[in-house]
Amino acid sequence: MNSPLSLYLSFVLTSIRNEDASNFRNCITINPGVNEGSLRSSFPEPSEFDLYPLPEKFRPIIKNYLKLMKSIYILNDIDSSLNDLNEMVNNLNRAADTQTNWINPALINASTELINVYQVKQKSNPDVEQQQEDDGTTASTSSSSSSLEKLATTINNSFKLSLNDKNLDLKLSKRTDIYFFLGNLIKIYFKLGKLELAKSVEKALKGTRFDLPPLDNPIPSKKKHSVTYLYYSAMLSLDDSNFVDTESKLVTAMNLLSYYREPKFITKHMEMILMILIPLRLYNNSLLPTQSTWEKFPNLKFVYKDCLFKAIIKGDLKSFEKCQSRFQVLFLKRHLYLLVENLKNLCYLQLVKKVARIFSQLSDDKASTHIVPLSAFQVGLEVSTNWKRDQNNSYVAIDPSQPYSQHLDEIECILANLIFEGKIKGYISHGNKCIVLSKTNAFPTQVVRL
Template sequence: MPLSEIVLSHLQAANSIHDNDWLKAFEHQCGVVAAITKWLQLQKDENWSLPVMHTACVELRLLALQAERIQKKSHSVSHVECLEKAAESLMGCFRICASDNRSSEEMTKRWGMLALINQLFKVYFRINKLNLCKPLIRAIEGSPFKEDFSLSQQVTFRYYTGRKAMFDSEFRQAEAYLEYSFQHCHVQSRKNKRRILIYLIPVKMLLGYMPKRALLEKYDLMAFWPAAQAIREGNSNGLSRAIEKNETFFIKNGVYIMLEKLRMIAFRNLFKKVYHILNTHQIDIQALNVALKCSGVTDADVDETQCLVANLINDNKIKGYISHQHNKLVVSKQNPFPALHTVA
């Protein structure tokens, strides 16, 4: 009987944890989840066991993480092996829940889908297999219960889908998901709010919204402040220093490349300053090159400056064209530097 298997495997896992044998505890917990999968299949018209399934799956992921640390130290096998195996077990439960097409909304096992997806997200992000998230996202987007899952599960789901959208350069979508996650996160969950902001802030910056110092101080995220200041000023060299100073933080949290993408916005802001100083719609490329050198980009020549301007025009960050005959940037007389959130 699956129930006796669940109890036996659970007791074996608990005993292994007591002995600090994390690898064996993980193996026994895999047995727990496998038995629960069988149990769910046998429950044709019930779903009361979903909380048991959720607890077992959370414990499986946590034990996989602990086993991963042991494997990493031993160098004996791939340290992601346990996490990959955990993902397979979680997918077994997910398939049972997703395939329950009973018309009774109250008794369907599909209520367990989002909790499982959030656990799978945590594993896939850990082992860097974000491509596996796409079908899971589609499963929820197409679910009739999309807006009816618990708020905590929706906050977690949007946090991970927001991060996925950010890595896919879908910044508007990333902003919407992460903004929802931040606004609906429990007001006392400062740690989780900070975690969300680590990704929401660079997304907002790419859309042209620079963070306020008070917000960064409140959530201990002042690592972003020097970068934000440099971007406002159009100071590429200052941005490089800001990124280098907090490089460990940015790399650890996976936003280093996002900060590098902000360099183009710094260039755009610098050229906008030149436009206002010269007060003309025909700006000599040489003037832009001088501005670049003054901001610390000493190795840029006129041709490289022209290429940089062309990229900004192509990205709709500048409205205009380059007159190669006269070596000038000719900008639109109406809104030549459109707001970034309107073009991203």
């Protein structure tokens, strides 16, 4: 009579011979069902004779797997479970090197479980995890860093295995699932604070001579992998101040999300994407979200509409800088700080418009209202930067006897940047200390709602 171990190994062998992805995945999952999991954990350690019928490269996988099940179901040891599962995935990578992409589902499932076990381990050490979340770095001496680096090495091996598959038929190539490994790998590198490594793997992807799968794969789960990759790839572009590419990637990710029918999944990921995309579209195209978007995402409304954008539209530099300081940690964590700093130019632009309009209304020479002295902007900038309120909540007038905080040369630089960016049409007359605005369309940039 065959023992339970013999029956299990026979099932494994049949799955491999038939290249049955679903059954093989179930053979090496840590969640085969409570009863089956308990049964497998009770198997004796297989001998070389027991494993001999299996292909040579698959023997270490099964040996590791049965050891892993004991760590989970009998020892209940999270550290041993993580190490055993990591070793199993590494052995799975070695076996997959000689296989077509029939093995991908098992490799993806094992990698997903490896990431999940790591996350469970992190919950048992929340202080270290919190440090990583807040400042984006990880102390090299911490155990969590060591575990995460091992995880990165393992997922990187899976990524290279997929990328270097030389099978020209994409339908049979392991490259079909490359965005799963790439997205998770870049995500881990972000958590480790190793952005140069994240850039290097993306560069390797772009440098391959083999065909890659489309990002809008018809299979929903693969679209999810594409969204993860696009999100982190967009943040790499954001760090390089490549705002056009960043927007393109995030818009593509938003379109892929429309295929999902899981409200919680969509809302969570859409908010993460919109956290970057909303200020990006304002900077790139002067576009603001609709009221319905603000209502759907109150956190974004609080940060942007009620604070940052309100200051920009009013040309209120003091409020802008206060908001920038208030949400500094959030902006740094989401790699938004450089973008927000660039949005300051829009705040300057709104202030310049306001000053030009006031000067035009007060000027006696209506034919020359397009020629505005730099001193007018100097006063406007002083008011916007250093305004105060008295006890009656009224604005306190700026004392003209006090020196201004901004020199005229700085005013020229601000205006010159806005002209260079195409936000103002006109030219600066340094000798006459004024700006000559276009009579027809001095301010072509208009903020509009989507």
